[in-house]
Amino acid sequence: MSRHIDHEAEATDRVMFGFWVYLMTDLLMFAILFAVYAVLHGNTLGGETGRDLFSLPLALQETLLLLTSSFTCGIAMIAARQRKKAQTLLWFGITFALGLAFLGLELYEFAEFIHEGHTMQTNAFLSSFFVLVGTHGLHITSGLLWMGVTLIYVMKRGLNDHLVRKLAMLSLFWHFLDIVWIFIFTTVYLRAFV
Amino acid sequence: MREFLLGKLDGHALPHEWFTIAGSIAFIAMMLATILVITRLKKWKWLWSEWLTSVDPKKIGIMYFIAGGFMLARGGLDAVMIWLQQAFSSGDSHGYLSADHFQQVFTAHGNIMVFFVAMAFIFGLINYIVPLQIGARDLASPFLNTLGFWLYIAGVVMVNMFFLLGGEYAATGWLAVAPLSGPEFSTGVGVDYWIWSLQISGIGTTLGAINFIMTILRMRAPGMSLWKMPPFTWGSLCSMVMAVTVFPLLTATLFLMFFDRYFGTHFFTTTGGGDPMMYTNLIWMWGHPEVYILMLPAFGVFTEVVSTFSRKAVAFYKTNVIGMIGVSSFALSVWLHHFFTMGASANVNAFFGVMTIFIAIPTAVVFFTWIATMYKGRIKFDTPMLWFLGFVAIFTIGGLSGVILGIPPADFQLHNSLFLVAHFHSNVIGGVLFGIFCGITYWFPKFTGIKLNERIGRQAFWCWVIGFCMSFIPMYILGLMGAPRRLDHYDASTGWQPLFVMMLIGGIIIAIGLALQIAQIIASFIQKNRLRDATGDPWDGRTLEWSVASPPPFYNFTVIPKVNSRDAFWDMKQAGDHKPEYEDIHIPKNTAAGIYISIFAFFIGFGFVWHINWLAVVSFIGILIVFIVRAFDEHPEYTLTASEVKELEAARTKQAKAERRHNPTNDRDEDMGLWELIKVIVTFGFGLARKTLTRGKA
């Protein structure tokens, strides 16, 4: 029996390590998108620049939502580690709602731009903006999907080792996206106004 | 409606030129023949459950070899087509290929050789050997491993798909320079096929690399510290670390290119504020490291082989490893040498030129450790050692010509000339391919329990070396005479034709070498009684993979070995035998999830190539579903109890004994030569024909 537990612990250690490596590859992909944005953000062909388009209050709201969700995600993980099912579901539920709200705001911003005729075909600046921010949004979407599915399984199966491991990876992923967003907030939104 | 359902796909996409028709017929005939044979032999179930869905890295390794072998023939055919065109297309003659078709052929050749041949063989070797060398039973994530393999296969299908539908491949060179590959200048589907075959297989590579890093860093046998790792494992680790560093770049760059082509964004376009030069930077930031991702495992192979066949431990082991680490770190900061001529300032060029020349230092360090290992060794010249010596000769030429190219003022003369092409072929053939051949010859007894026929092997080796020199020395000379690369026609007054013809002859000799290698494998199986290696240790090896039977049982080790030194197995042999013990073993179950995901991934790519959006969306949902089902399967393993292991081991020992008794090593005391092989095959063919004829009468 103890051998079995060893085997599980080793597996968890390996999987978490592998997930870290994966996150690093994802980070590199974002690094490229940031670099591309840095190169292209001035190429507006005389059209509106970031300063004309972005709304700082909106970006700030998004930031606050995501930061809070990172916090609630942390609390949820503590509950999950202590195998408190109801609390885990509650706090992850809140995290999910915050994430969804973030995504809603982002989509609202995109829709607004597109409505005003600022699409990603307009110029290189907007291409790189949409792809950088949109890639982050897609990551958030897959995080939400992952969270939803895992929570359904938690409801069905309870908090077993396997699911806690999934949740631990998910929380890493979520914090990672938070950090990437901080970079987006500073290099895309804030920098447009300095 | 039609456009919604089929996108851009219509009757024009069907094959209507001679090469697409011929290609399609060849592929369909091959498929039909395979299906027929498997059905006749009633082997479908066996194939599915023993091979296709297997998560055993040894089987996946073999499947990589088979796929890579086919792709080598496919890419080789492209090479012969290129050489044929160049040998005759001088003066009034314009050869048999149109300029456009010629461009597609060399693009496909480059892609196939790098992505679908070299990568396949390297991953095959790593799959098979690394777990055995580090004393592990499996990889950290068996599932990621099958997934990576099947994504590679999806890429293989994608890169050949244009024969059946579309009729054109990218005509842009293997890295599809922008803006040529953008929507304005490449309107067909060729570049889209290029994007998706690389994208799908590239993502597979990233996943595979993550998996091997996990495996090597987390699953070594107790006692095997990093400084006790076998050199091949070290080379693989360096290579995989580079792969996770640069393959995300490729993925991102290909996505951006796809966005430009599909959604009309302006990343690499000449209009709308795009920056084509950024594409060149991004793709080479991946592209240069890529060649070292291939090279480093090959370095590892050579270190193993030199040490084994000199019967000495690796000399200056740590220096050797540090050399490899040095190569892999330097390789990340030299990419600009691929475009010195494209307008960077003199200082930038100088920096990258110096970095490029620096790379030769750690490379040379590794070389000197090999020489030191051979020094005072009792060297045996078996074929693996021959491949090593061939590599030393050719790779040195390649490296030195690289140093010449790395000097910016010289590169202004030589860039995009045949001198460059000769340079990288010296490295890719003499280095990577010879490394692969060396590794396969060396470990073939481990894969099959049979040593390879030495006689035909030696002939194949000489064909490769002579053929290589005949085709690439003229190429260096042509380059110095000013012949540009990618030339589909040249003026008769240049006087280049004799050299081009010589290149073609060299190419034919190489093709004979390849054919001999196939003959070598067949001959080895015919003479398997003579060549059987019952010990599992035919070369008197030093590392753990030789401590298990050949081929190894599916659980690799009955007991995970304890490692005290670098040459773990060598020490075990000196210390003498010990009693076997048994323990429970966790074995991962087979899974088809990787296959399903890859089929969907293929259709995502296919949907985007032909603008069939619903297909891409549906396939994406399919991937999500398979992934979720797989991720929440809590029992991906089963347990083999100690007593079951004991029984399996007993059965195996018994069988091995029976084989040995069955094999009174008297069938011939020499490896068969080519003539004998042909005789045997012809006799066999006649026998078969006679049998079927008489059966037909009765």
Ligand code: HEM
């Ligand atoms: C001492 C080591 C090496 C040096 C100094 C070196 C240097 C260079 C330079 C300067 C170029 C660009 C030349 C031009 O475009 O004008 C080049 C191209 C190339 N090298 Fe190397 N190289 C080295 C090793 C290798 C190795 C080990 C490989 C492969 C395994 C390799 C594969 C290539 C390829 C594929 C290209 C050309 C790609 C293309 O333009 O399509 N090189 N090398």
Ligand SMILES: [Cu+2]
């Ligand atoms: Cu390079």
